[in-house]
Amino acid sequence: MRTAVNSDREVPVSLEMLEDRLLLSSVSVLLPAAVSASSSKTAVFAASPTRPTKPTKPTKDDYGNTFETAKQLSLSADGALTATGKIETVSDVDMFTFTATVTGTMTVTMTGSSTRKTTLVPLQTVYDQAEQIVPETTTSSATFEVTVGERYYVEAAALNSSTGSWSVTVSTVAPEPDVNPPAFLPTAGAYEAAETVTPTAVGSVLVVQGTTGGDVITISQTVAGMTVVSGSTTIEVPGTFQGIAMYGFEGADWLRLDDSVSVVSVTFAGADDDQLFDNGSGRSYLYGQDGADLLVTVGGGGDVLYGGEGLDSLWLDAADLTPDVASAETAGKTVHSITAFNLGVSLEIQGQNLTDPATTYSYANYNSRPLFVDTPEFNDVQQGYLGDCYFLAAVGSLAYSDPGDYAAGTAGVIQEMIAPLGDGSYAVRFYNGSTPVYVRVDGDLPVYGSRLIFADLTPDGETWVALAEKAYAQFAGANSYANIEGGYMFVVYNQVTGVTSSWKYTSATSASELESLLGAGRALSAASATDSYPIVGGHAYEILDVYQQDGQTYVTLYNPWGVDGADGYDDYPNDGLIDLTWTDFVAKFSWIAISAV
DSSP states (O other): OOEEOOSSOOEEOOHHHHHHHHHHOSSOOOOOTTSOTTSSSOOOOOOOOOOOOOOOOOOOOSSOSSTTTOEEOOOOTTSOEEEEEEEOSTTOOEEEEEEOSSSEEEEEEEEEOBOSSOBOEEEEEEEOTTSOBOTTOOSSEEEEEEOTTOEEEEEEEEETTOOEEEEEEEEEEOOOOOOSOOTTSOOTTSOOOOSSOEEEEETTEEEEEOOSSOOEEEEEEOSSEEEEEETTEEEEEESOOSEEEEEOOSSOOEEEEOTTOOSEEEEEOOSSSOEEEEOSSSOEEEEOOSSSOEEEOOSSSOOEEEOOSSOOEEEEETTOBOTTOOHHHHHTTOEEEESOBGGGOOSSOSOOOOOOOBOSSEEEEOTTSOSOSSSOOGGGOOOOSSSOHHHHHHHHHHHHHOOOBGGGTBOOTTTTTEEEOSSSEEEEEEEETTEEEEEEEESEEEEETTEESSSOOOTTOOOHHHHHHHHHHHHHSSSBSGGGSSOOHHHHHHHHHSSOOEEEEGGGOOHHHHHHHHHTTOOEEEEEOSOBTTBOTTOEEEEEEEEEETTEEEEEEEOTTSSOSSTTSSSOTTSOEEEEEHHHHHHHEEEEEEOOO
């Protein structure tokens, strides 16, 4: 007797017992090697029965098949989607739903797969929010008008008892936006300048006439009507208004519709260099007309910005339109389309108290001071009690190398770096590589007593340097001033211009090379080694000039402190300017940073 092996124990098995088990088996098996043809008893096997049909695996319904169970899918921001599935049986139905993300013309198309064995013949039905069939539906396609925010359903099935895989594509074409104001609003030439700022109710339109001087006008909307503030004068205009028309006429005007305005509006700035702001939710049409104008429509509703004649700076969000952008404005990067602010700061311009960068000092508000009085200059930089000389030397040298001439049609990199938003906050543009990153800060700045403790006001009382420094603390320092102490000028050049910059050891360059770079409009700055009179060690300086005199080559430097920092070296210790011979420059400075533009 041979013993069969079991994983638990050995059991005696006779040949007769084995035959009986095999006869009872429903599946044919081969004889064990122990049973041979010479055995005394022949094994007899039953015929193999027909193989049973494999049970059908239950189909998992990934889409649902009713309005209640329809699978929720999401369209892209521009109203597109691709969905795939499979019709498993002739009675199978898949159903999904989505919400329109844009208003426009939607096309829904279903296609079926084709294999050697079968071809799915599509049967598509599209339903609207009321669960009614969209009239334009055919068996494989539907093109119809949709409204943003409304829900639609798609039912995927098959004709002719076909089965197989299906694919549904959804696309939406938004209508061409109307870039012209509605007809009930007055045109540019409909009114003349007034002696004083004059608001008038003309039917359902509030018309605000400016003067030939530099007007400062803010319009707000209330339950009772409109409020017009001009300088120290506040004028209440009661009534229900359908629209607003504001005229600046001549003069450098500052014109704003605040975030309370929900009606459609048109603003005509007129001549000269004007600043126009629309922070409301109503659609606004801004016309800069003549001059180098600033137009700001970040937040609120979808607006239309016309810069008009001259080089204009446009600051807007993704919902806004700019139909007349000139090539010089594109080249000068003066069109700023802001999709989000750094650190998630709100796009809605509503005078919020924004989170300031961390510091041990208190803050005071400087919104009463001008952002710019005139073109930024190299000596606008006045470093305070913060070790960010590298940042200040970089922006100061950029102000020197690229001041811009808006009257001549060229933009300045510093002036396009920062702009007021109308509510006391500012947008500041930096770059991560070549990608713009916009930072929003308010006018609060760190003080010690009654003085700014970090970057000071410019000699003309401007705030641009201090606000740029504050924004840089948010952008590069995780919203902390302490985190921007110490750095590299060439990194800042990249962060401000969006173009990769470079650096060189002073020993590897020449005076003629620096002279050529300055002549080509490149910003240059230098990093000192150790203290070596009249140079402060471990410090960044702006490089302003290379010149020859009496057979010597000299380099003119500017100390971001705003003073020389070396008493007795020359007759002007408080101007920050130092002239070194080329030999001394190479000996006292380790390396230079070179902007790419």
